[in-house]
Amino acid sequence: MAGGHVEGRVGGVGHLVVHGHSPVHRLAPEAKVVATFAFVICVALTPREQIWAFGVHAAVAISIVALAGVPTRVLLARLAVIIPFLTFAVLVPFVAGGEEVDVLGVGLSRDGLWGAWNVAAKASIGATASIILSATTSVPEILKALTRLRVPRVLVSIMSFMMRYLDLLVDQLGRMRTSMTARCHDPRWLWQAKPIASSAGALFVRSYERGERVHQAMLSRGFSGTMPDTEERATPGADWVRAALPPVVALAALLSAVVL
Amino acid sequence: MIAMHAPDGFLEAPVALATAVIALVFVALALRLSGRELGDRQVPLAGIAAAFIFAAQMFNFPVAAGTTGHLMGGALAAILLGPWVGSLVVTVVVVVQALLFADGGLTALGYNVINMATVTAFGGWAVFRLLRRVMPRNAAGVMGATAIAALVSVVLSAAAFSVQWLFGASAEVPFDTVFGAMVGVHVLIGVGEAIISALAVGAVLAARPDLVTGASDLDAAQLSAERRVGRRTFVFGGLFVAVVFATVVSQFAVDNPDGLEKVAIDEGFIEAGRDHALDSSIFSDYATSGVGNETLSLAVAGVSGVLITLLVGLGLISAARQGRGRAGA
Amino acid sequence: MSCTTIEVSDLRFTYPGSHHHVLDGLSASIAEGERVALLGPNGSGKTTFVLHLNGLLTLQFGSIRIGDLEMGEENLPEIRRRVGAVFQDADDQLFMQSVREDVAFGPANLGVPRAELDAVVERALGQVGAEALIDRTPHHLSGGEKRRVAIATVLAMDPHALVLDEPTSGLDPVGRRELAGLLAGLPQTQLVVTHDLPFALQTCPRSMIVSGGRVVADGSTREILSNAELLAANRLELPYGFDVSSL
Numbered sequence: 001m002a003g004g005h006v007e008g009r010v011g012g013v014g015h016l017v018v019h020g021h022s023p024v025h026r027l028a029p030e031a032k033v034v035a036t037f038a039f040v041i042c043v044a045l046t047p048r049e050q051i052w053a054f055g056v057h058a059a060v061a062i063s064i065v066a067l068a069g070v071p072t073r074v075l076l077a078r079l080a081v082i083i084p085f086l087t088f089a090v091l092v093p094f095v096a097g098g099e100e101v102d103v104l105g106v107g108l109s110r111d112g113l114w115g116a117w118n119v120a121a122k123a124s125i126g127a128t129a130s131i132i133l134s135a136t137t138s139v140p141e142i143l144k145a146l147t148r149l150r151v152p153r154v155l156v157s158i159m160s161f162m163m164r165y166l167d168l169l170v171d172q173l174g175r176m177r178t179s180m181t182a183r184c185h186d187p188r189w190l191w192q193a194k195p196i197a198s199s200a201g202a203l204f205v206r207s208y209e210r211g212e213r214v215h216q217a218m219l220s221r222g223f224s225g226t227m228p229d230t231e232e233r234a235t236p237g238a239d240w241v242r243a244a245l246p247p248v249v250a251l252a253a254l255l256s257a258v259v260l
Numbered sequence: 261m262i263a264m265h266a267p268d269g270f271l272e273a274p275v276a277l278a279t280a281v282i283a284l285v286f287v288a289l290a291l292r293l294s295g296r297e298l299g300d301r302q303v304p305l306a307g308i309a310a311a312f313i314f315a316a317q318m319f320n321f322p323v324a325a326g327t328t329g330h331l332m333g334g335a336l337a338a339i340l341l342g343p344w345v346g347s348l349v350v351t352v353v354v355v356v357q358a359l360l361f362a363d364g365g366l367t368a369l370g371y372n373v374i375n376m377a378t379v380t381a382f383g384g385w386a387v388f389r390l391l392r393r394v395m396p397r398n399a400a401g402v403m404g405a406t407a408i409a410a411l412v413s414v415v416l417s418a419a420a421f422s423v424q425w426l427f428g429a430s431a432e433v434p435f436d437t438v439f440g441a442m443v444g445v446h447v448l449i450g451v452g453e454a455i456i457s458a459l460a461v462g463a464v465l466a467a468r469p470d471l472v473t474g475a476s477d478l479d480a481a482q483l484s485a486e487r488r489v490g491r492r493t494f495v496f497g498g499l500f501v502a503v504v505f506a507t508v509v510s511q512f513a514v515d516n517p518d519g520l521e522k523v524a525i526d527e528g529f530i531e532a533g534r535d536h537a538l539d540s541s542i543f544s545d546y547a548t549s550g551v552g553n554e555t556l557s558l559a560v561a562g563v564s565g566v567l568i569t570l571l572v573g574l575g576l577i578s579a580a581r582q583g584r585g586r587a588g589a
Numbered sequence: 590m591s592c593t594t595i596e597v598s599d600l601r602f603t604y605p606g607s608h609h610h611v612l613d614g615l616s617a618s619i620a621e622g623e624r625v626a627l628l629g630p631n632g633s634g635k636t637t638f639v640l641h642l643n644g645l646l647t648l649q650f651g652s653i654r655i656g657d658l659e660m661g662e663e664n665l666p667e668i669r670r671r672v673g674a675v676f677q678d679a680d681d682q683l684f685m686q687s688v689r690e691d692v693a694f695g696p697a698n699l700g701v702p703r704a705e706l707d708a709v710v711e712r713a714l715g716q717v718g719a720e721a722l723i724d725r726t727p728h729h730l731s732g733g734e735k736r737r738v739a740i741a742t743v744l745a746m747d748p749h750a751l752v753l754d755e756p757t758s759g760l761d762p763v764g765r766r767e768l769a770g771l772l773a774g775l776p777q778t779q780l781v782v783t784h785d786l787p788f789a790l791q792t793c794p795r796s797m798i799v800s801g802g803r804v805v806a807d808g809s810t811r812e813i814l815s816n817a818e819l820l821a822a823n824r825l826e827l828p829y830g831f832d833v834s835s836l
Binding site (some may be wrong): 016040041045051079082085089095111112113114116122124128129130131133134141142152155157159161162163165169170177192193196197200201203204205207208210211212214220223225 | 276308315340359365453458460462
C-alpha cells in the first residue's frame with residue numbers, strides 16, 4: 001500500500017531519530033548517507049547462493065544497530081514496511097516452476113526457494129540500513145548531507161519544505177477526518193468516500209494557498225529565486241574513514257562471494 | 261500495492277541501474293522545466309504539494325466491508341499541478357519514503373520513481389488530455405477524465421513494473437504470472453484511485469478552479485455548465501476497460517494455445533514452431549521459464565512497453581505544449 | 590527627509606477575477622517612530638494594504654513612498670528591507686529546518702557574509718528574547734515562541750519599520766502581554782493591524798480605522814475607542830466590561 005505503513009507514525013517525521021550520542025549519531029551525515037548507499041549496493045549485488053555473505057552483511061548491519069543504540073523493538077517495528085514483500089517471497093516457492101524439493105511433505109520449487117531467500121535477505125538488510133540512517137540522523141542533517149553531496153539545491157530545498165510542512169498537513173488532514181467521524185461519518189464502502197475525497201481536495205487548496213503565502217513571506221525577506229547558502233562546514237576526514245568501514249566489509253564479502 | 265515500493269534486490273542490478281539512469285534524466289528535466297513554469301514559487305509550491313501528496317498517501321479510504329486502500333496520487337498530482345511539477349512532487353515523496361522510512365529500497369529508487377512518479381504522472385496526463393477532447397467541457401467532464409486517467413495510470417504503473425520484471429526478475433515467477441497478478445490487482449486498486457482522484461479534483465474545482473492545471477482552458481461559466489457526463493458513459497467506459505484487461509489476463513490463465521494464438525497460427529501470422537520467442541538473453545531466465553504462452557507473453561510485453569512509452573511520450577509532448585501555451589498567455 | 594516615513598496616496602486595488610475594490614482610495618501618512626494601529630472589520634482591506642507595503646501585490650493605482658523610495662520594481666529589495674512585514678500565520682514565515690536558518694534567511698539574502706550571520710542571528714533573537722530557541726525546529730515551537738521568532742526573522746534585516754498583521758492571534762493573555770512589552774522595547778516605526786482593541790490601546794497611541802478600502806478615521810487611539818458610534822458603524826466592539834476611560 002503506497003505509503004500506508006507510515007500511517008502508524010502519528011508522531012510524524014520529527015520522531016524518527018532515536019535519541020542518542022553514539023559514534024553513529026556523531027558521524028558527519030554526508031559520510032553516513034554515502035556509506036548507507038554503498039553498503040546497500042553491495043548487498044543487492046551479492047549472489048543469492050552465497051548465504052554466508054549475507055550472514056556477513058547482516059552481522060555488519062546488526063552490529064551498527066547495536067552500536068547506535070537502536071532498540072530491537074524499534075527496528076522490528078520499522079522493518080514492518082517490508083512485510084508485503086516477505087509475503088510475496090513466501091509465495092514464490094509455491095508458484096515457481098522447475099525442480100521440486102520436499103519440504104515438510106510439501107513439494108516446493110527449489111529455484112523458488114532460492115528466489116524467496118534472495119528477496120527476503122536483500123529486502124531486510126537493505127531496509128535495516130535505511131532505518132539505521134534515519135534513526136541516527138536528523139532530517140536537517142540529512143538535508144545538509146544531500147547539499148554537501150552536490151544534490152541540486154532546488155531539489156534539497158523542495159525536500160526541506162516538504163519535511164517542514166508534512167506534520168502540519170498530516171495534522172490538518174487528521175483533524176478533518178476527526179470532525180467527520182464526530183459527525184458520525186464512518187465509511188466502509190468506496191461510494192461513501194466522497195467526504196474523504198472532498199476533504200483531500202480541500203486540503204490541497206489550503207496547502208496551495210499556504211504555499212503562496214510562504215512564497216510571499218520569502219519574497220518579503222529578500223528571496224529572489226535562489227535559496228541562500230547559510231552554512232559551510234568541512235567534513236572531518238576521520239568521519240569518512242569510520243563510515244567506510246561497514247561498506248568496505250560488505251564489499252569484501254561481495255567480492256569474495258562473486259569470485260568463489 | 262505489493263510491488264509498488266519495491267525493496268532492494270527485487271529487480272536485478274542491470275535493470276536497477278538502467279531505470280536509475282532514466283529516472284535521473286526525468287528528474288533533472290522535471291526540475292528545470294517546473295522551475296521555468298513556477299519561477300521563484302517553485303520551492304514553496306512544490307515542497308508543500310509534495311507534503312500534500314505524502315499526507316494524502318498516508319490516509320486510507322474505504323474500499324469494501326472495512327478494508328481500505330491508499331492513494332498513489334501520480335495522476336492527481338499531474339492533473340492539479342501539470343505533469344512536470346506533478347512528477348517532480350511524487351518523485352520527492354518516493355525518494356524521502358525510501359531514505360527515511362525504508363519504504364522502498366535505496367537501490368530500487370530507479371524503478372520505484374519511474375513506476376510511481378513518471379509513468380503515473382505522464383501516462384495519466386496523456387490519457388487525461390485525450391479524454392478531455394471528447395468529454396463535455398465542464399466540471400463533470402474534467403472529473404470524468406480524471407477518473408479514467410487515474411485508473412489507467414495505476415494499471416500502467418503495474419504494467420511497467422511487469423515489463424521491468426521481464427528484464428530483471430530476481431525470483432522464478434514467470435512474466436505472465438506477474439503481469440496477470442499485478443495488472444489484475446491494480447485494475448481493482450485503480451477503481452479506488454479513480455474515484456478518490458475525481459472527487460478530489462471536483463472539490464478543488466469548486467473552491468479554486470485556477471488550481472487545476474488540467475482545466476485551465478475552462479472559465480467559471482464553462483465549469484458550471486450543465487451537460488453532465490452520463491452515468492451510462494461511466495459504466496460502459498468502465499466495463500470496456502474491464503473487458504479489455506480481463507481478456508488480456510485470461511489469456512495467461514489458459515495453458516493451451518487457444519484463443520488469440522491459435523487464431524494467429526491459423527491465419528499464418530506466426531509459424532507454429534516458433535515458440536521460444538522469449539529465449540533471447542536480454543530477458544531474465546527467471547521471468548521466462550515456465551511462461552505459459554511465450555509468444556503471447558512477448559506480445560503482451562511488447563504492447564505494454566509500446567503503450568507505456570507512447571503515453572508517456574504523449575504526456576511529455578502535451579506538457580511541452582501546455583507550458584508554451586501558458587507562457588504565451 | 591527621514592527614510593522611514595510611510596506615505597500612501599489614493600491606493601486602489603482589485604483582485605484579479607473580482608469586481609470588488611478591496612482598496613478604494615486609501616491614503617495614509619506615518620512618520621518615523623510612530624506606533625499606529627490599523628483597525629477595521631473583516632474584509633476592509635487591511636491585509637491587502639500590508640501586502641502592498643512590501644510590494645507583494647502589483648500596484649494598480651495610487652502611490653506608496655517609503656522614505657525617499659517610490660514603490661517600484663527597482664526599489665523592491667531595499668523597500669523590503671526597510672519595511673519588515675510580520676504576517677498573520679507564523680507558520681508561513683518559519684519555513685526552514687531550524688530557527689537559526691529561518692532568522693538567517695533574510696540577512697543571507699541581503700548579502701550578509703557567512704562569517705557575520707551568526708552574530709546577526711543571535712542579536713535578532715536577543716531582541717525578542719528567544720536566544721534559547723536558536724537550534725530548535727520551528728514546527729515544534731509554541732504559538733508565542735513562533736510569533737517571537739517570526740518577528741526576529743524580520744528584525745535580522747535591520748528594518749526601519751515593522752508592519753504586523755494580527756500579531757496577537759493565537760496568543761494567550763500572557764503571550765499578549767509579553768508581545769506588547771516586546772514591541773514597546775523595539776525602536777522601529779510600527780504599524781499594527783489588529784482586532785484586539787485593548788492591545789491597540791496598550792501599544793499604539795494613534796489609530797486608523799479602515800473600512801470599505803479607505804481610511805475613515807484617524808486619530809488618538811483613546812479618542813477613537815471612546816467613540817461608541819464610530820466603533821459601531823465600523824463593526825468594532827470593545828470587549829465586555831472594558832472601560833477606556835478608566836485606563
